[in-house]
Amino acid sequence: MSLNLKFHIIAACLVAAFLTTNAQTHSSEIGLQSDNDSYLLQGSDRYYTDGIFLFYRHALKTSSNAALQNKVLGFELGQKIYNPQTGNIPSANTVDRPFAGYLYAGASLNLLYKNESNLKLGAQIGMIGPAAGGEGAQKFVHNTFGFYSLNGWMYQIKNAFQLNLSAEYNRLLARSDGFDVSASGYANLGTGFTGAGVGPLFRLGKLGQLFNSISTQSTAIAKENAPQTNNGEFFVHYKPQFNYVAYDATIEGGLFNKKETGSLEVTRVPVRAIFSNQVGVSFVSKRWVIDYTATFPTSVVKPQHYSQQWASITLLYRFN
Template identity: 35%
Template structure:
């Protein structure tokens, strides 16, 4: 009798452990860090969009509270970011030699991400911050170059002047096709920017191939977090992706300065049509996601500036 009780107890403990392990795969929150830099191209380039650093916090809404049956998942996102731009080099002390303004952008943003059961994703975000010296981009680049032993920068005295930066961003992604084995899909990825910093719209195609998950479970859309999901575990992912994108630029304050009485010493007109090709690889399992990508962008400035490219390294941790 005692032996039978022990067996029942051991079996109960074993089942509990298995259930705990399964349910432990659901994580409701995520922290991410993203770094853009042309140094990630590994051949010494240092120009134009030269550095970006972003921190993200995301939290999933309890899916039991979603009254709309067409919505699969909703997540909220808070982020802070800094972007810096230079001419062909970070050392161009004379303004007449600068083919792009020195400029910095610092912001905080709140965003909601809505995942539809009809294979659509909507992302709506509002950002507030500043361009100009108040972005501390000059200090950041100086510190970065001193830390890694790069050349001294010069030319930031002529950077874009301070101005308030308020921007609304709306992104929409829709599935076009996915093969039967769910190892390849193609999506339409569009974006609208309205504000004092960036205004314009873009059309892109997202191609993924490999071990991929649906939109509302994929690391590409930062959707591996959930609360009270019907799933006990989300499958690991490892895939490659490519996204060609065409943008129409209405206004870019990092090139043109403030749209309200700008007094920046060096400004240019923005190139209205910009083509971009992004390629990358993504891995995700349990708590961790890793991403590496390269972005190739056509000429953005109406000057003798060239096209350029940069790399992105990102990591996410769920809890």
């Protein structure tokens, strides 16, 4: 599928969504997210170059818990692909960010409170290395759509089993007509990813409350827990964030892996302090949830020869 065709499909989905009116209550949703640096139309193919994720979320009853407004159980499958400054490198010493794939399955429980705070707990199991299929997936795309030939995956991060835990917390700080700001933070702990991040989230437009919003992955909600007015969402958002990286297996290799004599694996040391900016637009209608977000982080390794950026496109379908 060409990039032009992808954008025409996305535009058609947006038009169809705008033709619907108010949002309705749905307890389940299914959909996908695609990450790619080409969505920024800059012609780059480097660093975090591609990601694909499938989601299923279902809202649970909150029973007699007076503080909880919503509770969402989620499942996901995902693959992330990383390469250096390009997917075609002449030698190992030109690898700035290592070649790596990450394939995983995950589950999460999102607890959303009436005071518009939430705590989302998650766990993932998976693999990095050749078993994650990054090389095969990238070669399939390049060969299918006539992109340039790849060279360098022989230097990729070696196989390592992954068990990663995560926690995310958000809380509303202030809201006026059509504008709000909330605090957001996360922490990761595992064999692949350990670190934390914090920053504010600014939203401007038609806003949903944070216990039933795309901003907190809670557009699924049980009918008895839904707010009295549920008119959908349409807003722009901006999120500056400070991130601390204690460990990243896609850069440093498996936590328990030892460097083997004669191995072609290339690893690097990550930058520990990373600042990122996210900007995008979100829309929620009767059945559809659509989001476009661009991410611009500072360097993740040293030396990193170019800047890194990508965009994420999310499309979810809501049902009972």
